[in-house]
Amino acid sequence: MMPPPVRKYLVSAIAGTPDVVECMLKDVHADDPRWDFRPVPGRFTLREVVAHLADWEPIHLERLQRMVTEDNPSLPNVDEEKTAIDNDYAHSDPHGSMEWLRGGRQKLVQQFQALTDDEWSRRGNRELIGEVTVETHAVFIAAHDGYHTRQIAQWLLQADAALPGK
Numbered sequence: 001m002m003p004p005p006v007r008k009y010l011v012s013a014i015a016g017t018p019d020v021v022e023c024m025l026k027d028v029h030a031d032d033p034r035w036d037f038r039p040v041p042g043r044f045t046l047r048e049v050v051a052h053l054a055d056w057e058p059i060h061l062e063r064l065q066r067m068v069t070e071d072n073p074s075l076p077n078v079d080e081e082k083t084a085i086d087n088d089y090a091h092s093d094p095h096g097s098m099e100w101l102r103g104g105r106q107k108l109v110q111q112f113q114a115l116t117d118d119e120w121s122r123r124g125n126r127e128l129i130g131e132v133t134v135e136t137h138a139v140f141i142a143a144h145d146g147y148h149t150r151q152i153a154q155w156l157l158q159a160d161a162a163l164p165g166k
Helices: 004-025 046-069 080-086 094-113 134-162
Strands: 123-126 130-133
Touching: 004 046, 004 094, 004 134, 046 080, 046 094, 046 123, 046 134, 130 134
Parallel strands: none
Antiparallel strands: 123 130
């Protein structure tokens, strides 16, 4: 188990994601073509990345709450491609998605901050992954955030090089 100071940094990193994403995208206005630039076929655009991050907030929160309140709950997989289509990520409002991400992340961070030492070791069983602890769940969230913030940075650099006038 991680020492409490390490968990504190982990929760701080999770809390900071909306700030990082917002800062990275602050100059990308509503009509900017970079929102829909897709440098890699089959991967999310910037618009879709932000919608995806926002959509995961209630999923992260529900999984956390279930692990804390239930004994080894079964945590079903989420089909990300189907969710992107069902929730029409391609036509989402990225600024609205940012608000949703920020609000959801506040709730999630409050739950992490309220955990007792014993609750960090509570377990659940994630479909396709296996047994995870609350601590592992937090690491997964930070890693997921890092994956997508890196993707945002790469997409912005590639869009700036590929799109005229950028």
